[in-house]
Amino acid sequence: MNTSAHIDNTAFIHQQNHLLAAMSENEWHQWEPDMEPVDFSLNEVLYESGKTPAYMYFPTTAIVSLLYMTLSGASSEVAVIGNDGVVGLSLLLSGSNTPNQALVQTAGKGYRMRAQAAKNAIHRDGAMLNILLRYSQAMITQMTQTAVCNRHHSIDQQLSRRLLLSLDRLSSNEILMTQEMLSNMLGVRRESVTDAALKLQEAGIISYKRGIITVLDREALEGRSCECYATAKNEQVRLQKMMFND
Amino acid sequence: MNTSAHIDNTAFIHQQNHLLAAMSENEWHQWEPDMEPVDFSLNEVLYESGKTPAYMYFPTTAIVSLLYMTLSGASSEVAVIGNDGVVGLSLLLSGSNTPNQALVQTAGKGYRMRAQAAKNAIHRDGAMLNILLRYSQAMITQMTQTAVCNRHHSIDQQLSRRLLLSLDRLSSNEILMTQEMLSNMLGVRRESVTDAALKLQEAGIISYKRGIITVLDREALEGRSCECYATAKNEQVRLQKMMFND
C-alpha cells in the first residue's frame, strides 16, 4: 500500500516520516487539515522540561534530541528522534509533560500538530493509536539501551553509536555537529569527545572539520560501536514492520 | 470513591495495587473474572528477553526488576515495579516483547491476567487504557532517570536511591537483599556495593546482616541519594493523582 514510488512523490512528502507513512490514505486525509509543515532550526527548543508541549512534531529531515538535565547542570540525551518518530509522546501517554527537553540537533523540516488536535485525532483513529503505542515501545527500548550503555560502555563506543544514530536519520554522510554538542548529548567532557573523535579520524573512519563530520567508513563505525546500536535498531525495525502489517 | 476504609478491607485487597485501585468498582468487576491471585517467589523470571510475556502482572506485596543484559553478561536494572505498577506493558504497547527480563526481587503476592485477556480488557475499557498509558509515562520517566543517574552519579548515591525504591514498595523497613543482588541491579561490582553499604552502615543509616538490610534513618538515606529519587517519585505521584481525577 505504501510503495517507494509514493515516497518519492512530493504529493506524499509526509510519508518521509515513517509514522505518517504507516497511515492509510484515508487516515492521512483525516489528519492532514491539522498538520502544518514546519522548519526546525538548529538549537530550537521544541518543549521545555516541565511544560506541556504545545504541539506534536513529526520530523522528516530534522533530528531532535530528548535531553535530561541534572540539578548540577549536566545533561544527557535519552533518545534521538528523526523521520522515524514523533516528538511529544507525552501528549498521548498522559496529556501533559515529561521532565526532559526536546532540542533540535539537526535543522530540517517536518510537520506539527496542535496538542489538542493531536489528542482528538488519536482518539478518533484507532490505527494511529496503535502506531504511536508501538513507537512508544521503540522509544522505551532506546531509552533503556541508553541507560545500560551509560553504565557499561566506553566513550569511544558511545560516540560511534551516537554518530550512527544521526547517520540513520540523514540522507547524506555528513553530520553537522560540534564536539561540544556531542559532549552534551553523551554527558561527557568535550575533551573526551575530542580524544574519541581523533581515534576515529586516525583510523580513517571519519573526517572532522570544525563542526562537520564526514563518515567515510560506516561499517567500521558499526564495528567500533557497542551492541546497543544494533539491538535498538533491530528492535525498531521489528516494531516498524508490525505497523505496516496491521 | 476509593477511601482508605476500602483499602484496608480484604474484600478490596486488589486495591493494594495502585493501578487496580484507580479503577471504579464497575470496571473492577469486569476485570475480576480474568484476574488470578499469584505468589511471586524470589528470583522467579516473569518473562525473558525476547519472548512475548504470557501474562500481565499486578504486584501487591512483591517487587519486580526489569533487567537489561549486555552481550558480555553484565546487567543493569532499568525499572522497579511494585504495588505502584504493572509488569508487561509491552502487551499494551506492541502486543509483543521487549529486550529485557522481568525478575522477582522481593517475593510476595499479586495478580496476573493472561496476555490475550488483558489485551481484550484494555480495548473494551477506556479508563484502564488511560491508566496504563499514564503508567507508561511514569515508566519512561523512571528509565530516563536511570540513564542519567548511570552517567552522572556515584555508586554511593545510586545505592541510596535503589534502597529507597525498594523501601517505597514495602510495608516494613527491612529489605531482603544481598549485596550481590544489588550489584546486579546497579550494574557494578559486588565489592563496590560493600564499600557503599559500609559507609551507610557506619553512618548509622542502615544495618546490614547477611541479606537483611534494615533502614534505620530514611531521611538520611534520602539525603545521600541523588535527586533522581525525588524527581522520579514526584513525577509518579503527579501522574497517579491524574488517574484518580479522571
Next chain:
DNA sequence: AAGCTTGCGTACGCTGTCGTACAGACAAGT
C-alpha cells in the same frame, strides 16, 4: 560437631574519565 556454602570485608594495582588549564587554527565581521 564438623564441614560446606553463602555472604561480607579487605587489599592493591590498573585504567578510564574528570577537572582544569592553555594553545593553536579556522571562520566571520569590521
Next chain:
DNA sequence: ACTTGTCTGTACGACAGCGTACGCAAGCTT
C-alpha cells in the same frame, strides 16, 4: 588585514570504579 569568537588539540594530576585475589564469619547440612 586585523580582531574576535568559535572549535579543536594537548597536557597532567586526581580519583572513582574495576579486576582480581583472598580471608573470615554466619548459617545450613549431615
